[in-house]
Amino acid sequence: MFFRRAREDRAFREAQRAGYELLLRLQATQPWPDCPEPTPQDPAAEEVAVPDFLPPELRLPSRQEVAGVMMRWQQPLVIDGEIRTCPECGAYRDWIVFCMRNNSIWLRCRAGHETGEPGLDAAWFNRHSGPVDRFHPTLEEGLRHLGH
Incomplete structure (x- = not known):
């Protein structure tokens, strides 16, 4: 009885692996139907990135500066x-x-x-x-x- 259960578990794990590999192959070759392809934006339309650093008068000196x-x-x-x-x-x-x-x-x-x-x-x-x-x-x- 125990060996039959182990064989069933092994067969189930092998089927899971095969299904996962098939899913990976499908995802690599076919785009998702619900997700449109990303359209490249021209650089002028992008917003200018603002640095998130503090202004110089609010910064603390680093350990190398003291x-x-x-x-x-x-x-x-x-x-x-x-x-x-x-x-x-x-x-x-x-x-x-x-x-x-x-x-x-x-x-x-x-x-x-x-x-x-x-x-x-x-x-x-x-x-x-x-x-x-x-x-x-x-x-x-x-x-x-x-x-x-």
Whole structure:
């Protein structure tokens, strides 16, 4: 009984495949009766395509157009289980974290000492930073905006 059912299923699948192949051949050779053939339009009759880009004054600069992105990190910065401290003054909180164009990470303490941080990368910065709320023409204006 089981083998008879399997043979019937196989025969049904083969009939489906044959019907599908026949349908594809018919569609390739005959146009559909309900659908008229598309008529080519002359280019002058077509509407002029309007670009959907924002005007230049509303566009944000791309990542390649800015020198870097910065965020404030007020709590102690823990990297690989150790609290990061400034090598010059020993500060361990209230950092400004910079992600530069080359995806390197730099830290700046409240006293203005800057040091590279090889233990962090751009992926870490992107996970922990919020949306960009402002663009500043100079580093000093950005630091002033973040309270440094």
